[in-house]
Amino acid sequence: MIEYYDVSGCYILRPWSYAIWEVIKGWLDAQFKKLGVQNCYFPIFVSKNVLEMEKTHIADFAPEVAWVTKSGDSDLAEPIAVRPTSETVMYPAYAKWVQSYRDLPIKLNQWNNVVRWEFKHPQPFLRTREFLWQEGHTAYSDPKEAEEEVMNILDLYTKVYTDLLAIPVVRGRKTEKEKFAGADYTTTVEAFVSASGRGIQGATSHHLGQSFSKMFNIVYEDPDSQEKKYVYQNSWGMTTRTIGVMIMVHADDQGLVLPPKVACMQVVIVPCGITAKMGDDDKANLIEACTKLEEELRKQQIRVKGDYRDNYSPGWKFNHWELKGVPIRIEVGPRDVQQGNIVAVRRDNREKLIIKSSEATTTIVTMLTKIQEDMLSRAAKELNDHKKICKDWTDFCLQLEQKNIILAPFCGDIPCEDQIKKDSAREDAADSGAPSMGAKSLCIPFDQPQAVEPNDKCIHPSCNRKPKHYVLFGRSY
């Protein structure tokens, strides 16, 4: 999926992974357009002046900003930043474009790269210094309309996970501590990786309210009162991290397991039983049976490839395509051809099926659908089995150690959340190798497990504030 590169934190996305991004992009892009969002492209560079217009929360991010300071040997007059996100690039233009209420709403998106010079250890897909994403930035006169969009976009992100990647998510709002500082509120989809017992943010959709319009002076004249009105804004993004989430949720000890909807190869055909003493005619017959099958499947829009290489054994090919996660392998041998059969093997559960050649296409289509469904069900079961309700701090820490994520009553206070993180970190990290970091809040689920009762206490033992809701906590990426 990736190749390593000699700049730390940067990776080459090879076709096998980039194809997944293309499926996500193709689907999301069509949905954005249905919501009236248009694509555009803003420059990658940000002047020092403009970047610092957003001083308040830029301060937190400043160490991650990458700067261009030279061209050839000469210093630039002013260093130029590489975008870590495009608020400061886009909003000065929005201020120019908005004069009247008739100029609203503005609904723009860009599919681009951003650079964040992180110092935590890099990880392919999950933490890379350059990554691909889409960033949507919209502006409205009506806050209700803006807030509706926040949820519409979150619905699309949810569908990318459930319908394309076969990954269940928990939808919710970020706590005060975890929300984007520039936003009124941040909504999120959170996934769960059972292998590590950690949560991972899947995408985010913010309602920015008027904070940025006030900073960047994005105003229009109210048609009734002639007063200056600040616009209401949203921003939302999904990144190539989604691919990393997909890998971790579905992979097993034999390697990748690709959900059929995003797999660039859904079926591989491997001719089998070719021996040294086999006649040329028999060999040609076998290959012909395979190519015929390939064409039939392709006619039904199945993404299929025959592996006819003669320098690898069938066994080697089985391993190879298994490692790469191809959802279905079809084996065709001379005896199968004679009997009018093929053998199909599912990557996700290793189930082996003998199928009549005449029914190959319909059966394979059904199988692909079934694989997609089963992968989601399996992941949903993992999430469900590892989501525990805790009202007691000792139990909270115990559940965390057992690779679970936890729903607990929480007061919402930032210092209290800091304490929870600190006090749930394991001290004896050195010997075990398991993650020792403390629990973060993942989100305040929209779908609350139960009502907070009058005598419920906030999960942190030293907290006396009333809990507001159940909050999902866990170790996270």
Ligand code: 86X
């Ligand atoms: C926050 C906010 C927002 C558009 C999204 O989450 C979706 C798409 N943007 C991004 N954020 C920063 O503002 C930021 C700023 C700087 Cl200068 C930085 F170096 C890193 C950042 N990371 C996140």
